[in-house]
Amino acid sequence: MLLSFRFANHRSFRDEHQLNLTPVYSDAIQTDESAPNALQVVGVFGANASGKSNCLGALASMREMVVESDRAVEPGVGLSREPFRLDPESSSQPSRYVVDLALAGVRHTYGFQIDDDGVREEWLYHYPLGRRRRVFERDGDVFAWGEESGRRSDLEQIAGITAPTALFLSTVARFGHSRPDPDPTNPQPLHDTYRWFLLTGQRADPGAWLTALDGGGGFDTVEGRRLVVGLLQAADVGIVDMVVSFGPDDEGSAWLESPARGMRDRVRRAAARALHPPRVQFAHQGPHGTAMLGLQDQSTGTQRLLTLGLQTAAMLRSGASMLIDEIDASLHPILTAKLISLFRSPEANPLGSQLIFTSHDAALLGTLDAEEILRRDEIWFVEKDDEGASSLFPLTDFKPRKEGENRQRRYLNGNYGAVPDLSTYLFEQALAARGPVDGEATD
Structure with a gap:
């Protein structure tokens, strides 16, 4: 560390x-x-x-x-x-x-x-x-x-x-x-x-992670899925669970998710995934129970949260x-x-x-x-x-106050520094100098 x-x-x-x-x-x-x-x-x-x-x-x-x-x-x-x-x-x-x-x-x-x-x-x-x-x-x-x-x-x-x-x-x-x-x-x-x-690792471009996610990548461990689902539930985006399916009948999913124990298992696993690419679906809570929706049906914010959750899971697994x-x-x-x-x-x-x-x-x-x-x-x-x-x-570097410390307020008040030095006058001058916009009424 x-x-x-x-x-x-x-x-x-x-x-x-x-x-x-x-x-x-x-x-x-x-x-x-x-x-x-x-x-x-x-x-x-x-x-x-x-x-x-x-x-x-x-x-x-x-x-x-x-x-x-x-x-x-x-x-x-x-x-x-x-x-x-x-x-x-x-x-x-x-x-x-x-x-x-x-x-x-x-x-x-x-x-x-x-x-x-x-x-x-x-x-x-x-x-x-x-x-x-x-x-x-x-x-x-x-x-x-x-x-x-x-x-x-x-x-x-x-x-x-x-x-x-x-x-x-x-x-x-x-x-x-x-x-x-x-x-x-x-x-x-x-x-x-x-x-x-x-x-x-840094937070990477979500595009590559979403591509892997759409193919079931990133959810090879129960811990990884649990972490991502936990973040989604905490975010209150309506997702209550996620399911990774491996074919029309989901046959062999337990075998595909089990640890590979040798070269033969890894070859069979790769062949099975090529034949039946995994699909990720998300269970959303609706008025009559849950409805399953795909990745493409999720909002941009939810997709970003998913990629961040996947990367976090990878970091926690590796230390x-x-x-x-x-x-x-x-x-x-x-x-x-x-x-x-x-x-x-x-x-x-x-x-x-x-x-x-x-x-x-x-x-x-x-x-x-x-x-x-x-x-x-x-x-x-x-x-x-x-x-x-x-x-x-x-x-x-700053001593805490004996009567209690509202760090958020003190920071915004500039007690710690590291805040923008704004000029209201310059903002007003910039707006005044812009002139009328087409179609805008003038006095």
Whole structure:
């Protein structure tokens, strides 16, 4: 899980800033006292164009670099990056990205520094006994290895074929002996770190998910269906259940839904699905019972909620971190609170998945059913200064009021900053200057 993320010189962020997911208060849930602890949910709030999306985008860019840099190498072509461009001096400086992770109960620190020409620095450390141990360090094309890096001869060969514009972590994952799942008894810092980036997901284009949904994809587990149905019921969109059928007579559906136990089962399953593609239908409550409707009969809002539910189910199954920019664009605040509760629930989230989102919906700073939607240490703000540079800071920088704290009202009143500085005069001047519209009466 993610403990913290530091970044500098990325889009509207000129200086280094840190998104810290380490709990501030002692009542945070800790399942393993010996392992580093992290928040399951963090929300970033701010005005339009303040830099909220750039904050999440920096982490997404780091992930893309880790996963894709070894495949995106073009001879003689430098790196494509997005530095702070409002200051010519800053735009020529390198960009820096660093994460602190808890992997199999052990802290890892991975980071790199890049400029337009390529990777300037890269490093990975881990702390198996609470003390820092080097896995590798890179300065340009010069590498240094730690005692627990693995077979040094193999790493040196991979380092030798690592392009100047590619990360070593990407290259070793491609050419090294990677494994699909972590093994706590035999930790491999390089592959375990890469796997965290690989699993971390953003809210994707709903089109691809809806295409898969229309073919029954995404509902291969009972837990996934239960989660999606729960979100739909909470949304009060009229859906009370969903059914996946596998043919006119629904014959063999139990076999198709059962776990594949070998290559023969997987081949038979693929053949059965090709012969009888699954169909998803939704049970809507009507005046005379339930009526079954297909995906094409659902509203756009319901389809968006479905895709978000599918992606959430996938993240909870894998224990990965989920990034959602402008969560309020898809969900009502009550549904967002429901989604947050899923990531906080040990039953729904046994693997410790994390939700990191941006929003400008002040309702999420308040309460629901007398319970806080977000804890104080789960709330961060972004604002932009007079030079166009964004800054990131937590609500915990502000002392709570003794008599009680109405965060929603205080935020809208500007007590925390990170709100738009509106000019009523300029709005009125813009309207006055527009002139009469065709067909509009004038005095």
